[in-house]
Amino acid sequence: MEEVLSARFYGAKQPLRLEGVQVPEVGDGDVLVEVRAASICHSDLHTIAGRQTPGMVPITLGHEASGVVASKGRDVANVEVGDRVGVDYVQSCGRCRYCLTGRDNLCDNFTVMAFNAEGSWKEKVVVPGRHVHRLPENVGFPEGAMLNCAVMTAYHAVKLAGLSPGASVLVYGLGGVGLSLLKWARIAGAAEIIAVDLEEGKLATARREGATATVNPREGDPVGRIRSLTGGRGVEVGFEVIGKTESERNVVSSVAKGGQAILVGMCWDPLPVHVVNDLQVPEVKIMSPQDHLKSEIPEVLRLIETGRFTFADAVTHRFPLSSVNEAVGVLQNRIGNPGRVVLEP
Numbered sequence: 634m635e636e637v638l639s640a641r642f643y644g645a646k647q648p649l650r651l652e653g654v655q656v657p658e659v660g661d662g663d664v665l666v667e668v669r670a671a672s673i674c675h676s677d678l679h680t681i682a683g684r685q686t687p688g689m690v691p692i693t694l695g696h697e698a699s700g701v702v703a704s705k706g707r708d709v710a711n712v713e714v715g716d717r718v719g720v721d722y723v724q725s726c727g728r729c730r731y732c733l734t735g736r737d738n739l740c741d742n743f744t745v746m747a748f749n750a751e752g753s754w755k756e757k758v759v760v761p762g763r764h765v766h767r768l769p770e771n772v773g774f775p776e777g778a779m780l781n782c783a784v785m786t787a788y789h790a791v792k793l794a795g796l797s798p799g800a801s802v803l804v805y806g807l808g809g810v811g812l813s814l815l816k817w818a819r820i821a822g823a824a825e826i827i828a829v830d831l832e833e834g835k836l837a838t839a840r841r842e843g844a845t846a847t848v849n850p851r852e853g854d855p856v857g858r859i860r861s862l863t864g865g866r867g868v869e870v871g872f873e874v875i876g877k878t879e880s881e882r883n884v885v886s887s888v889a890k891g892g893q894a895i896l897v898g899m900c901w902d903p904l905p906v907h908v909v910n911d912l913q914v915p916e917v918k919i920m921s922p923q924d925h926l927k928s929e930i931p932e933v934l935r936l937i938e939t940g941r942f943t944f945a946d947a948v949t950h951r952f953p954l955s956s957v958n959e960a961v962g963v964l965q966n967r968i969g970n971p972g973r974v975v976l977e978p
Contacts, residue, residue: 634658638978639693639755640957645683648958649694649754657751657759661706664762666720670774671753672697672948673964673974674782675808675876676899680747681961684901688749695976696722696746698753699768699777709762719777720753721764721785722746723924738789738923753778754957756978766930769938775951775975776944780933782924783809783973784942788933789925790897791817794870798822801863804844805855805884806874807835809947809973810897812842814872819843820941827862829855829880834970838946850883859887867892876900890915897922947973954978 636653643650659665677694679685698720702712712718725732725740732740744750751758768777787810796802802823804815807830818826819842828839829848836847848858860867867889873881876898885894885906894917896904906912912919936942949972952960957976964974 635757637756638954640695640954640976641691642680642687642694643691645681649681649961650691651955651957654693654755656757659704659706659759661708662762663706663759664702664709664712664718664765665704666698666700666718666758666760666765667703668698668700668753668756668758668978670699670778671695671954671976671978672775672778672783672809673960673976675964677747678961678965679899679901685899687747692747693752693755694747695752695754696748697778697782698722698758699774699780702765703757705762711762712765712767717768717774717777718765719768719781720746720758720760721766721781721927721930722753724750724761724764725927727763735926735928737927738925754954754976756954764927766934769934771940772937772944775948775973775977778975779809779947779973780937783947784813785925785929785933786810786897786922787813787817788929790814790872790895790922791821792929793920793922794872794893794895796821796823796870799824800870801825801827801868801889803827803829803859803868803871803884803887804839804874805829805872805880806898807832807839808874811872811874812838812947812972814874814897815839815842815844816942820936825863825868827859827868829859832967832970838972841946856883856886863889866890869893870895872897874898878902878904882906885911885917885919888915888917890917893918893920895920895922948975950974952976
């Protein structure tokens with residue numbers, strides 16, 4: 634069996650180990666992808682920091698990937714050898730009641746790359762053929778990698794919110810998902826988009842991408858400033874994309890009567906809310922998206938192909954796979970105003 638270089642996780646707060654791993658056999662329904670780009674998501678950082686534990690250890694981390702089809706099983710008809718593809722990391726069974734009713738993100742039997750299936754930080758990866766998709770010609774491999782998580786998660790969150798034209802929107806946190814949310818909110822017709830982050834570089838990017846106002850919590854109470862910017866009302870839809878109780882609490886407190894707080898960030902601590910004062914009296918809804926739907930991928934690909942959604946400023950850093958620990962450190966320590974940090978095996 635072929636052996637490829639892989640970045641392996643052995644335990645929390647330990648450097649990843651670069652090791653050779655064997656490439657699994659390609660089954661009848663599988664595709665072997667030669668990885669050209671694999672990006673780093675904050676959920677990977679959660680694993681490295683010990684906030685979440687994978688279903689198996691050691692494991693190859695990474696769940697955002699794109700590349701070229703090197704071989705495929707005899708039952709795979711949606712792609713051909715040589716195609717440029719993105720890999721969907723949420724891999725559903727296609728048979729349970731959730732999959733059969735179009736809610737495959739809730740699949741009873743799903744596997745997730747870098748959690749209970751091998752991840753993408755390696756030179757080649759074998760994945761189910763039903764979970765790869767051709768990349769549009771106007772999308773490079775680095776952008777094609779982040780598409781599968783940052784862009785898709787944001788798209789699903791906006792659809793879950795039922796965002797309508799003219800809405801006022803808050804995006805709290807401007808990493809890869811947050812900036813994608815801002816773009817999708819603009820495309821959906823939001824009239825007012827308030828962006829919040831601690832980094833002035835990210836706030837500048839948000840303004841270029843259509844934010845009508847920006848708030849830096851270092852400069853004072855963010856909830857008060859958000860309320861002031863909206864005439865005291867608050868926003869109709871608030872998206873939290875950091876995953877900390879303080880920022881989630883701030884988003885709930887910034888939502889107008891009858892509005893929605895969409896908690897996208899992965900938070901591992903309880904959220905203190907007063908049911909009567911925070912939710913019942915103002916009739917505020919709290920929701921949280923679970924990744925995305927398989928059926929949403931073609932929708933997003935069409936919007937990208939026609940130029941409605943673009944990747945300007947999305948990918949900020951590129952590293953070879955051999956420098957994976959340095960790349961992780963850039964995102965962990967916010968070195969150089971990072972957006973998406975990408976590994977290129």
